[in-house]
Amino acid sequence: MQTFRGYQREDGSVGIRNLIMVIAADECAEGIARAISEKTPGTVVVTNYNTCMYGGNEEMIGTMINAATNPNIAGALVINMGCGSITPDLVAGPIRATGRPVETLTCIKESGTVSTIREGLKRIAKIVEHANATPMVDAPISKLLVGIKCGGSDTSSGIASNPSVGLAADKLIDMGASAVAGELLELLGCEHILKERAVTLEVSEKINQLISDEEKRWHVEGTQVETMSVGNSIGGLTTIEEKSLGALAKTGTKPIQDILRINATKLEKPEAPGMYMSETTMLCGGSAMHFAALGCQVILWTTGGAGFNNPIVPVIRVSGNSQLINEDIDIDATGVMRGEDSLENVSEQILKTLEGVINGEKTAIEDFGYAYCSLIQKDQRVERLLSIPAE
C-alpha cells in the first residue's frame, strides 16, 4: 500500500471522497441548509447548534472551518440568518483561502427562507460542477492521515480490537502514513508509557499537561461524572490503568510526534508523517468532527457492536465481541477472543479493508445512516474557573 487513488485538492491534500459541505453558520439557518442538502446528493450539513454569537464559540467555529478544509471536502456553501455576529465570510474566508470554491448566503438579505433555498440550489450547482471536475491522482501514502478511536468499549476491546488496530497503526506508520488518536481522559495512568514514546521532553510535558487539564474537566468535586463503571469491572477491568492500557493499545507502539491541541485559539495539525496524539474528544459524534478538522480522510473505530458512522470521514468499525457484533461492523476480531485468530491476522484484514476504503470502496454502512455532526465547544468560563490555561 504505497499509494491511493484520490481527489487532488488545490491545497495539495488528497481526499478519498468528493463531498460538499453545507454549513449553517448559525442555528437558524439549519433548516435552509438541510433543504438544500436534501436535493443535492454528495452534500453534508454541518450546523452551529449553539447561538449566532461568535465570542465564546470560537472553538466550535474553528472546528467547523477546519472540517470544511478536510481533504474529503471539495467546496462549501455557507448560510446564515443574518442577525447574529457570525458572518458567512468569517466562516467562508479561511475555507476559500485553501483554494476550495465557497458560496455564501444570508437569509435576511435574500428576501427570506424560500428564496434562500432557491438561490442556494443554484449556487451549490456551481460547486457540484467544480467538484465533478476534480482530478483523480495516485497519491503517495504519506498524504494519508488516519483517525483512531474506540467507542462502546468492553472486555474484548483491550484484548482483540484495540491491539489489532494498534498493530495496523504501526504498519501504517512504517509505510509512511500518519495516524492520530485522542481521548486523553482514557490515558490516565499511561503517562509513563507515553513519556517513553514522545519524541522530545517537550512533547512529553505537553502530553502530561493536556491529560491533567482533561482530568480537571471531568473530575470536578461534588459532581457525579463516571470514568469507570461497575459494568467495566464486571466485564473484567480491575483498575483505571487497565482500562487506559486497553485504550492505549489502539495507538500502537510508534514514537509520538506531537499532541495536537484543539481549543478556542488553535487547531494544530500534523506537520510531518508519524503517530500523533490529540485533544480529540472521547465523545463519539464530536470526535469524528475533530478528526475531520485535523484532516483525517478515514477513521479506524474499535467497538462492541456500535455502528458509529460519520458523513465526512468514512469509519471502519472493528469488533471482538461475539455477542454484539452485527452487520454494521467492517472487521471481525472475535476470533482473537476465542483464541482462534491472531492479532497479526486481524491487523492484516484491517489494512486490506482500509486499502479498499481509501481507494473508493464503501464501508459496511456508508451512505445508510450517520451520527450527527456534533461540534464540541469547551466553555471558556468553566475552563477559567478550573484554572485551565486558555492558550
Place this chain on the structure above:
Amino acid sequence: MIKALRLNAADNVATLLEDAGKGETVLVISEQNETLGELELLQAIPFGNKVALRPMKPEDHLIKGGVAVGKAIKPVPQGQLAHVQNIRSLNLDIPEVMINEIITQMEIEVD
C-alpha cells in the same frame, strides 16, 4: 478446554476467554495462539476476567500487556481470580462501596 489469553511474556495474569468453574483446568495461550501450559482454577472466573499465572505477594504489581496496571493488597495464589477483591490501582482507586458492589454482583468468593 477453556482458554486463557496471556498478552505479553512479562504478564503474571491471563484473561479467561469463557466462563470457567472452580477446580477447572484451563489452557493458557499466548497472543500468537501458542499453547503455554495448563492451570487449575482455585475459584470460578467469568469471561473477560483475569487468573493469576504466578503467586503474587502484597505490593507485587499486576502485569498485563507487559505493563503494571495495579498492585496486590493481599497474597494472590496461582490460579486465583486477580480482581477488585485482591488488587488495587496504582493511581486512582475505585471507591470501596463500588468495590463491594462489584464483589456482590459478581458473586466473587473472597477468602
